[in-house]
Amino acid sequence: MGISFGANTSIVNGIESDVTDDLIRLTSPSNLTGLPSLTIPCGFSNGLPVGLQLIGKALDEGTLLKAGYAFERTNELRFTKPIFASAMKLN
Numbered sequence: 428m429g430i431s432f433g434a435n436t437s438i439v440n441g442i443e444s445d446v447t448d449d450l451i452r453l454t455s456p457s458n459l460t461g462l463p464s465l466t467i468p469c470g471f472s473n474g475l476p477v478g479l480q481l482i483g484k485a486l487d488e489g490t491l492l493k494a495g496y497a498f499e500r501t502n503e504l505r506f507t508k509p510i511f512a513s514a515m516k517l518n
Contacts, residue, residue, distance in 0.1 A: 453480065463488045465495045470504060 436443050457464035462482050469479035479498070483491030499505060 457482050461485065463491050465491050467495050467499055468504065469498070469502065471507070 435446055437446050437449055438444075439449075454464070456462075462485055464480060464482045466478040466480045468476050470477045481491055481494060483494075
């Protein structure tokens with residue numbers, strides 16, 4: 428799923444939905460449970476960055492941060508640059 432900056436809707440698997448609803452649905456489990464979570468870049472969709480959300484065990488932020496750091500250090504995408512909004516034609 429790639430969402431353009433300023434978009435109000437997204438299309439996932441051919442289904443249009445509200446961006447705010449999607450963000451709440453995807454982040455509320457860790458917010459409600461109080462579990463530590465971390466989002467790191469993991470790829471691109473249509474030239475826009477995609478994030479990977481990791482959720483850790485309660486009171487174990489250190490392990491979560493180590494896992495995120497290890498992923499970033501071993502992922503070849505760290506050398507790839509996204510298409511910036513200034514280079515894209517925005518309405």
